[in-house]
Structure formats: C-alpha cells, structure tokens
C-alpha cells in the first residue's frame with residue numbers, strides 16, 4: 101500500500117479557502133503518497149475540482165432517509181469523495197458516537213465504495229493510567245467490522261490529548277502503540293491486517309513530521325490544524341514522501 105497523508109479540515113473552510121487546495125495540488129502534481137483532504141460537506145464538490153482526493157469527515161449509517169442534517173456515504177461519493185473519516189474523537193465526544201455506531205458507519209461507507217479512515221485514541225486520563233493499549237484494542241475490536249481489508253480501511257491512532265494541543269507522545273510511545281496495533285490487526289485480519297495502513301494523528305506539524313514518519317508501522321498521518329494552509333501542509337507531505 102502507498103503511504104497516506106490525510107488532512108482534516110473539521111468545521112473550517114469556505115469558498116475563500118479553496119485556493120489553498122489549488123496551491124497544494126500545484127505543489128504536488130505527481131505525489132508518491134496518497135494525499136486526501138477531508139473537508140466540510142458544503143465544500144466537497146468544489147474541493148474535488150482541484151483534482152486532489154477528497155473525503156468526508158463523517159457519514160450516517162443509512163444510505164438515505166429521514167435524518168435531518170445528516171449526510172450519507174452515497175451522498176459523499178456523489179459529491180466526489182473517495183474517502184471518509186469515521187470514529188473521530190470529536191464525533192465520539194460531541195455526538196456521543198460509540199463503537200457500534202462507528203462500525204455501522206464504516207460498513208455504510210464500504211457499501212458506497214468509500215475508503216474509511218477509522219480513528220481510535222485514548223483520553224489523557226486513560227493515558228496517565230497506563231490504559232492506552234487496552235482502550236485501543238477494545239476500540240479496534242468493536243469499531244472495525246469483520247471483513248475490513250487493507251484496500252478498504254486505514255486506521256488512524258489519535259491520542260485525544262494530542263489533538264490540537266501541541267503535545268505529542270514520544271516517538272518511542274508512538275512506535276510502541278503502532279507496533280501493538282499492527283500485531284492486533286494481523287492476529288484478526290491476517291495479511292490484510294499486516295498491510296492495513298496505520299496513521300498517526302495529533303499535533304503533527306512540519307517540525308515533527310519526519311521523526312514520526314521514520315517510525316516502524318507509521319504509514320502516514322491524519323493532520324488537523326496544519327492541513328488548512330498549503331504552506332503548512334506541503335512540507336508534511338514532502339516529509340512523508342521522503343520517509344524511508
């Protein structure tokens with residue numbers, strides 16, 4: 101699998117920001133890694149016009165129906181998306197999403213031929229209590245549906261306490277977690293688990309990207325704040341392209 105770098109614009113971006121994507125597309129016309137920008141539903145079809153791969157930030161588990169304000173996976177695909185994030189910690193906390201719902205959303209995304217970037221991560225309290233791996237294994241077991249393959253699914257490890265804070269785990273901690281995730285996925289999914297891409301997310305920026313991308317079982321990143329401006333995101337993409 102090619103490495104993957106995904107930006108997550110979260111609840112940011114209007115038409116005035118599309119120039120950042122046009123710049124990014126010009127800066128990386130023939131990337132050696134997969135570049136995906138996950139953006140607000142209001143912008144997706146216009147984001148897709150840049151030629152970059154585009155993703156939704158969430159989807160409903162149903163394909164259509166009476167769910168005011170929600171967006172389905174087929175709608176994302178119709179807008180030009182090839183990817184979607186499920187299970188982001190902000191969805192889990194802001195909207196009370198549990199692992200069963202995330203698994204249902206993931207299956208809905210697969211049914212619409214979207215590649216899923218499924219997020220897991222521990223809270224600061226769980227980290228401090230030494231529960232990180234217990235939490236992550238439980239999230240993997242209950243939010244990743246049976247039948248996940250490397251072609252349909254990417255896992256993003258995002259420690260909640262590292263998101264938007266400027267804090268990150270140490271490189272050794274990231275390496276240990278990713279190694280444990282790889283072992284757990286391989287035990288369940290065999291070769292697909294061994295090949296499934298594992299992204300790190302949480303305060304990734306140009307100054308720490310190369311160190312993170314040098315770690316075993318880190319196949320890319322999910323980037324929030326630093327994905328909003330081409331000047332910030334481009335060097336992170338380049339760091340992934342240059343990683344061994």
Ligand SMILES: O=C[C@H](O)COP(=O)(O)O
Nearest residue numbers: 108263264302303324325
């Ligand atoms: O989805 C992205 C993550 O929540 C990371 O956000 P951040 O790079 O702003 O810390």
